[in-house]
Amino acid sequence: MKDRSWQEFRVDPTGLVWAYRLGAPHAPVPLEAEALVAEIDVHQRMLRSDGSLLWMHFNLSQASTERWLRTHAFLPPEFFESLQQGSRSTRVDRVDDGLLTVMNDVLHGFSFEPSEISTLWVYVTPGMVISARRKPLKSVDRLRQAVQNGTPIRSTVELLTHLLRDQADVLIGIVRDAVERVDKIEDDLLAGRLDSKRGNLGSLRRVLVRLQRLMAPEPAALFRLLQRPPAWIAGTDLQELRESSEEFSAVLNDMGSLQERIKLLQEEIAAMINERSSRSLYTLTVFTVVALPVNLIAGLFGMNVAGIPLAEHEHGFWVVVGLVVAFTSLALWALTRRRGG
Numbered sequence: 001m002k003d004r005s006w007q008e009f010r011v012d013p014t015g016l017v018w019a020y021r022l023g024a025p026h027a028p029v030p031l032e033a034e035a036l037v038a039e040i041d042v043h044q045r046m047l048r049s050d051g052s053l054l055w056m057h058f059n060l061s062q063a064s065t066e067r068w069l070r071t072h073a074f075l076p077p078e079f080f081e082s083l084q085q086g087s088r089s090t091r092v093d094r095v096d097d098g099l100l101t102v103m104n105d106v107l108h109g110f111s112f113e114p115s116e117i118s119t120l121w122v123y124v125t126p127g128m129v130i131s132a133r134r135k136p137l138k139s140v141d142r143l144r145q146a147v148q149n150g151t152p153i154r155s156t157v158e159l160l161t162h163l164l165r166d167q168a169d170v171l172i173g174i175v176r177d178a179v180e181r182v183d184k185i186e187d188d189l190l191a192g193r194l195d196s197k198r199g200n201l202g203s204l205r206r207v208l209v210r211l212q213r214l215m216a217p218e219p220a221a222l223f224r225l226l227q228r229p230p231a232w233i234a235g236t237d238l239q240e241l242r243e244s245s246e247e248f249s250a251v252l253n254d255m256g257s258l259q260e261r262i263k264l265l266q267e268e269i270a271a272m273i274n275e276r277s278s279r280s281l282y283t284l285t286v287f288t289v290v291a292l293p294v295n296l297i298a299g300l301f302g303m304n305v306a307g308i309p310l311a312e313h314e315h316g317f318w319v320v321v322g323l324v325v326a327f328t329s330l331a332l333w334a335l336t337r338r339r340g341g
Contacts, residue, residue, distance in 0.1 A: 014293075015058045015065025018144060020152045023052035031056075045079065053156050055147070057140065058132040060121075065132070073130055076100070086120040092220040092225050097232070098255060099124040099225070101160065103107065104214040105137040110174065112181075112207045126232045129156045131163075136147035139167040153268055162245045171251045174211070176266050181295035186265060189272075194321060201269070205262045212255050218339065219249045254270050254317075286332075 012033050019031040021039070031039060032052075039054055056073075058065050060083065069075055082088075093100045101122040110116050118135040131140060143163050153159050185201060198216045221247040229238055313319065 008139050012062075013064040015060065015062040015066050019054070019056040021052050021054055022147065022159070027101065027150065028147050037287055040072060042072065044070070051154075053127050053129065053131045053153070053159070055156075055159060056131070057144070058130070059109060060134045061320045069130075069132070075123055075130065079121065080122060088214070090215050090221060092218075092221040094230060095123075095224070095230070097125070097230055098232070103134075103167060103218065104211075105133055105166075106170060106174065106211075107230050108138055108141070110138065110176070112174075112249055114207055114210050117207075117210065122163070124156045126156060129159050139163060139273065141169050142166040142170070148150060155234065155237055157233050158240065161237065161240045161244050163242075164222075164248065168248045169186045171211070171215070171248075171255070175251065177235045178208060182258065182262060182265065189265065189269060195319050197293075201262050201266050205259055208255055208262070212252060214253055214261070215248075217244045219252070222248075241268050243333050289331045290328055294324055 001275060011013065014033045014036060015037065016033045019033075019036060021029040021031060039334075040056075058069065060066060060328075066080065066083065070080065073087040076098070078093070078100055082100065082102050088102055088104065090103045091101070093189045099122075101220065102118050103122065104117055105120050107118060118137060119135060120131060120133045120137055120140055122129065122131045133140065140163060143159070143166050146162065147153065151162070153162070181204060182201070222241055226242055226245070
């Protein structure tokens, strides 16, 4: 087997996942990491006359990526501060005449686990979009596929709007899958098959609550941006942002309704479990009360001491049996009367 040279195992210090030069009249042009510095300088200074824009996507799990971005990407300090913040709820802020967007997304193969939700950071300027993540995310990959398939992108804000709509589409898919799971659990509930479905509902509800908590601020953030947009954003882009905000609000409302439905199902299952427990406890109580006279009389007559009544009586056994039957019947009558009352 031929030995591999050390160059094949070098780590790219840029942490670049992909980069494209985009423009509505032109097909997307993939860019290599070696060309990034020159491309960033050209688009930062708005020197291109063909109306093209630059989109770069980076992997922050690589240690050298943040250092490279600090050195070459002309990003504001607020971008790097947002990388260190613990709470990463969705937001869109104006920073240095650009847009800093912090949004949350799910991983590929999302299976309703809280650990499968991660953050995407995006900085948008008139000629350039820089996005970065620590884990591979679903919405931004859908956007990459759309770009590769020739979807026309006329501006950086249109690219951001497309990403927000892809995020909403992913959420719609999650809500649809969750509804199917809840429908299956509800069918089992109506059929009297409880099993461990209450725990499944609790896990599903926790994930939906976390998704909604992280993403709920997005419509409000977009609304604030629409009230005071940067001057370089075109009117058509603002309208598309407004529409994407409305779509996202509708998805969040659907998610909230689904959470309420899950909550009601949990309460119904809890009531059924309590009813089953009450019936079991009542049955146990009946057997305990019925057995009490038998055990008490058997214990008294079983003591090995002198003076046991009816020991010498020829019908003593049947007398004791009669006492047991009488006391047991009395206990059953009293218990049945109390439950009926």
